[in-house]
Amino acid sequence: MEKHKLVALSLVCLSAGLLFAGAVGTGIKKPDFTRTTIDIGIVVSDVEKTARFYKNALGFTEAPGFDVSSRMAGDSGLARYMAFSVRVLALDNAPTATKIKIMQFPEADPKKVDNRFIHSSLGFSYLTVFVSDMNAAVQRLENAGAAPVKEPYRLGGSGDFLTLVKDPDGNIIELVGPGKSPASNPR
Numbered sequence: 001m002e003k004h005k006l007v008a009l010s011l012v013c014l015s016a017g018l019l020f021a022g023a024v025g026t027g028i029k030k031p032d033f034t035r036t037t038i039d040i041g042i043v044v045s046d047v048e049k050t051a052r053f054y055k056n057a058l059g060f061t062e063a064p065g066f067d068v069s070s071r072m073a074g075d076s077g078l079a080r081y082m083a084f085s086v087r088v089l090a091l092d093n094a095p096t097a098t099k100i101k102i103m104q105f106p107e108a109d110p111k112k113v114d115n116r117f118i119h120s121s122l123g124f125s126y127l128t129v130f131v132s133d134m135n136a137a138v139q140r141l142e143n144a145g146a147a148p149v150k151e152p153y154r155l156g157g158s159g160d161f162l163t164l165v166k167d168p169d170g171n172i173i174e175l176v177g178p179g180k181s182p183a184s185n186p187r
Contacts, residue, residue: 039099040127041086042171045112047104049168051087054100057144057165058129058173059137060089063099082107091129100127115170126172134161134179141165152179 044050054060065087074081082105090097118125131137134152141148141163152161155176163175 035096037096037098039088039101040124041101041103043110044102044104044167045110045169047085047087047102050102051089053144053146053167054089054102057141057146058175059140060091060100061093063088063090063093065101079105079108112169113171115166115172118172126174128174128176131175131177134163134175134177137175137177138163138179 042050051062055062065085067085068078068083070079070081070083073079073083084103084105086101086103089100089102091099113123114120115125138148138152146165149164149166149172152163154161159178160176161179165173165175167173
């Protein structure tokens with residue numbers, strides 16, 4: 001490497017080091033989170049049926065899943081010493097994409113949550129998925145045999161619509177995004 005390029009590179013590295021040292025001394029706080037999205041785990045009654053719903057009706061892509069040993073499940077407090085497999089479905093292939101982790105416990109007897117409305121049970125009540133084209137999203141739902149709860153509902157004057165659909169276990173998924181105004185809700 002030429003001497004002047006080496007000197008310039010050394011000065012850049014030295015400057016970066018001084019800036020970092022100055023930042024540490026100024027009290028700049030390290031972020032509390034390494035990602036700005038969260039992953040959501042869902043225990044389901046039929047993992048295959050649910051995976052098809054999220055992939056075919058909602059358009060998620062499947063990412064590599066993983067297994068949890070009975071020892072890890074019990075020692076960590078996740079499950080009562082039951083091994084299980086996790087299927088991962090993501091909104092995108094990006095490393096920071098939101099992920100849904102679905103798992104099934106055939107030997108357990110999980111109780112179904114009352115999901116008639118979001119106020120029917122305590123806890124997480126629904127997922128929101130932001131779509132780029134509500135008309136295309138509704139068409140994908142219908143093509144997959146998943147009917148929306150009602151016609152898309154126009155949200156104020158924004159041009160965005162809200163469409164509710166339920167997954168195979170009745171969990172509410174709300175889709176939000178732009179689309180054409182349906183005749184039944186011309187607001």
